Amino acid sequence: MKNPAITLEDRYCAHNYQPLPVVLSSGQGIWLRDQDGKRYMDMMSAYSAVSFGHSHPALVAALTKQAGQLAVTSRAFYTDQLGPFLQLLCEMTGMPKALPMNSGAEAVETAIKAARKWGYKVKGIADQSAEIIVCRGNFAGRTTTIVGFSSEPQYRDGFGPFAGGFVSVPFGDADALEKAITPNTAAFLVEPIQGEAGIIVPPEGYLKKCREICDRHNVLLICDEVQTGLGRTGRLLASEHDGIKPDGLILGKALGGGLLAVSAFLAREDLMAVFAPGDHGSTFGGNPLAAAVGQAALRLLRDEKLADTAQRLGERMLAGLRAIQHPAIRAIRGRGLLIGMDLDPAVITAREFCERLMQQGILTKDTHDxxxxxxxxxxxxxxxxxxxxxxxxxxxxxLSTAVPLTEKSYA
Incomplete structure (x- = not known):
């Protein structure tokens, strides 16, 4: 008999997700509990949004304190929370300016608007001609603009017509980036590691080469670190692994401490200067509640040295997974605590493996089957x-081991 909570959600909620059949009711730290009290280890962190664990006391305290004082005013007024939050965010990332938003997709849309306007007003691209280069396999959100430059057919099917102005190149191929650049190229938008595509790690030095190429051609390098940023890969930012600084930086997910949707677009001065009052905005973006929680999350990340933890324990987990040597494993990829295990669907699908993990008390989610x-x-x-x-x-x-061993890739 189907759980009543699942029946109710299936009845009233659009079927745009296919959840695992577990009904969660509480969480603390890395642990979740279902309605029957069974405990599960969270190995997904809500796509990295819960990087600090569930119900972290310091973050809950910041949330409740601020909620009792002032939650939302809109950016029509100044508040005592936004300035300190953005100051800490800019100081930690080394970016001079920030524009607060809510979801990661909103921050990506903000970056697109900034890049296009910079292209017209600063670089001198002819009006309505600006192009932004993206990578195949990208995932940046679900708005119509964003799915328009996705290479995943399902994300696009039935949602056109799409906005133009995007050029797609293979991920990890710096030469392809340079060949795609024209006088109309305003920016290159890239994930340092592609998450939704299957935790795809580019060749070493890829972003450094992209940085050099963008500098030569006066093209903005914008890193989408909504999933990879804020300690997830063993550095504050995944772009730091290649020792580069982007012109624009997109953050979200963990920025809200697992409690709120908080995101931001950060950029160098001349890029952010294209925005004038009325050009862009958000009713909830930068609200005092979000700013208080965001600041507490950043302090926790810094003071607890959680990026170092991700680096150390990520190496431990990668080594442990690679030691399993089961014929169903085609590849183990990752950096820090962002790891993908690629399975041979002829042996077991990723969905089925996640279901078996759930039965054993571990929760995570597959991507691309x-x-x-x-x-x-x-x-x-x-x-x-x-x-x-x-x-x-x-x-x-x-699992049955009566399967021939295949060559494994440990990128």
Whole structure:
């Protein structure tokens, strides 16, 4: 008999997701509990939005304190929370200006508007001719503009016509980027690691080459770090692995501490200067509640050195997964605590593997039918990583091994 909560959600909610059949009712740290009290290890962190774990006391305290004082005013007025939040955000990232928004997709849309206007007003591109280069396999959100430059057929099917002005190149190929640049190119928008595509890590030095190419051609380099930013890959920003600084930076997910939707577009001075009052805005963007929680999240990330934790424990988990050596595993990819396990669907689909993990007390989600993601909260411990690896090994041991070994890729 179907759970009443699942029946109710199926009845009234649009079927735009296919959740695993578990009904969660509480969470603390890296742990979630269902309605029956069964405990599950969260190895997904809401696509990295819950990087600090569930109901972190410091973040809940910041939320409740600010909620009792002032929550939303709109940007029609100044507040005592936004300035300190953006100051800390800019100081930690090394970017001089920030524009607060809510969802990651909104921040991406903000970056697109900024890049186009910069192209016209600063670079001198002819009106209505600006182009932005993106990568195949990208995922930046679900608005019609964003899905318009997706290479995933399902994301586009039935939602056109789409906005023009986007050129797609292979991810990880700096030469292809340079060949695609024209006098109308305003920006290159790129994820340092492609998350939704299956945790695809580009070749070492890729972003550094892209930085050099963009500099030569006066093209903006904008890094979408909504999923990879704020400690997830073992550095504050994933772009730091290549030692580069983007002209524009998009952050979200973990910025809200797992409690609110908080995002921001950060940029160099001349790029952000294209916005004048009335050009862009958001009723909820930069609200005092979001600013208070965002500031508390940033302080927690910095003071607890969680990026270092992600680096150290990510190496531990990658090593543990690679040691499993099961024939169903085609590849293990990742950096820090953003890891993808690519499975052979002839042996087991990623969805089925996630269902088996759920039965064993671990929750995560597949992507593109073949990749299981592992992205636990950054507060996870070494013992908990080891416990997860033991469970993962156990699930593999329950599978048939009568399958020929295939060549594995450990990018």
């Amino acid at each position: 073949t990749v299981v993601r592992f992205a636990p909260p950054l507060i996870i411990t070494a013992d908990e990583i080891d416990a997860a690896l033991t469970t993962i090994r156990h699930v593999f041991e329950t």
